[in-house]
Amino acid sequence: xxxxxxxxxxxxxxxxxxxxxxxxxxxxxxxxxxxxxxxxxxxxxxxxxxxxxxxxxxxxxxxxxxxxxxxxxxxxxxxxxxxxxxxxxxxxxxxxxxxxxxxxxxxxxxxxxxxxxxxxxxxxxxxxxxxxxxxxxxx
Amino acid sequence: xxxxxxxxxxxxxxxxxxxxxxxxxxxxxxxxxxxxxxxxxxxxxxxxxxxxxxxxxxxxxxxxxxxxxxxxxxxxxxxxxxxxxxxxxxxxxxxxxxxxxxxxxxxxxxxxxxxxxxxxxxxxxxxxxxxxxxxxxxxxxxxxxxxxxxxxxxxxxxxxxxxxxxxxxxxxxxxxxxxxxxxxxxxxxxxxxxxxxxxxxxxxxxxxxxxxxxxxxxxxxxxxxxxxxxxxxxxxxxxxxxxxxxx
Numbered sequence: 224x225x226x227x228x229x230x231x232x233x234x235x236x237x238x239x240x241x242x243x244x245x246x247x248x249x250x251x252x253x254x255x256x257x258x259x260x261x262x263x264x265x266x267x268x269x270x271x272x273x274x275x276x277x278x279x280x281x282x283x284x285x286x287x288x289x290x291x292x293x294x295x296x297x298x299x300x301x302x303x304x305x306x307x308x309x310x311x312x313x314x315x316x317x318x319x320x321x322x323x324x325x326x327x328x329x330x331x332x333x334x335x336x337x338x339x340x341x342x343x344x345x346x347x348x349x350x351x352x353x354x355x356x357x358x359x360x361x362x
Numbered sequence: 363x364x365x366x367x368x369x370x371x372x373x374x375x376x377x378x379x380x381x382x383x384x385x386x387x388x389x390x391x392x393x394x395x396x397x398x399x400x401x402x403x404x405x406x407x408x409x410x411x412x413x414x415x416x417x418x419x420x421x422x423x424x425x426x427x428x429x430x431x432x433x434x435x436x437x438x439x440x441x442x443x444x445x446x447x448x449x450x451x452x453x454x455x456x457x458x459x460x461x462x463x464x465x466x467x468x469x470x471x472x473x474x475x476x477x478x479x480x481x482x483x484x485x486x487x488x489x490x491x492x493x494x495x496x497x498x499x500x501x502x503x504x505x506x507x508x509x510x511x512x513x514x515x516x517x518x519x520x521x522x523x524x525x526x527x528x529x530x531x532x533x534x535x536x537x538x539x540x541x542x543x544x545x546x547x548x549x550x551x552x553x554x555x556x557x558x559x560x561x562x563x564x565x566x567x568x569x570x571x572x573x574x575x576x577x578x579x580x581x582x583x584x585x586x587x588x589x590x591x592x593x594x595x596x597x598x599x600x601x602x603x604x605x606x607x608x609x
Contacts, residue, residue: 236376237459237467242525250432253522256570320569324588331500 255316262313265306272303318343367391367442368449369400371412374460382460385409386449397437397452398426401464414464421578424514428464429453434516436578455519457528468515474531475513477557478539483550495547508541508586510579517573517583523566530566531558533573533583540586543593559594567591 243249247257272294279290293299321343322336366388374382387408389400398416405412416426419438426437431451442450458466488495517533524530539558543551558564567587574584 234459234467237461238374238376238382239459240456242457242522246522246525252572252575253570256568260568320571323571323574323582323585324592326585326589331503333503
């Protein structure tokens, strides 16, 4: 707490409840919120893996083969799966929240929430498709 | 249908006890009764010492906000029948000091509300002879949703950030600031930006979103805050990049 609210100073008999450390377990949407905040750790994890991959690539084919072999170890596969689930949760929850922050007006009328969410998902799928096409083209 | 339902109500009598306790009252169950009717029944027939606030009984005054089974609700719009078989837990709103029983002190909100200048600010008032400030229906539409706020404080009770950081200006005050920012007659957005973009303003909000869920008037304070984050960030970038700032 940064500052004590000044208004209870002269009212020592007013009762102030403290927020419990476990407030985020009190209801499901608080828990979902804290989980969504936690997903940022896994987003960072994928960024680090990507940097690691780039470094291995720069070091030559042998280092890259070693990198790939390491990715296939059960421990990293498990971690990757968990991280992927969290990142998926991250993407879906944030996509669903976009209409709250983004108000688009067309001819004075507000574009409905489902259209904004839908466009986000559409862009996500199209971009994923393009990336998949580029990666799998040569196979 | 049961003939009675149990109401577990928070009691806090500062002259007698140092911490709130629960007291259970058995009240008649009626299909058309809301929690507030049951509380009034207790006050009139069972225990006249129970304290709570209420006024209009029709979801307009914003006085009767309490927690019902842990969720902030307007008790005049919350039916007993939705909480059968009971007992129904009625508690004062979270994050505000409890004065007595179900009555909380709202001074903090009143002070914050004033800070965001929730009134129309004009650089220069036009003379009366020039008539009203006209608005098109579309212009009214821009802010109407935010103007529905009745200051019932359910959003503050639902906001864990306000509980953890009492200095946070909070959902309703920011939504009401936005109500005036979006008003075509208003010219005070720059004045409000100073308060809203400070540490205790919009940036404290981490978008839990619970304020919007509990709002009985569909004001969507969480939306107002996120939209204002976009405005403030754009303003900051413009001030950084454009010579002469944003004028």
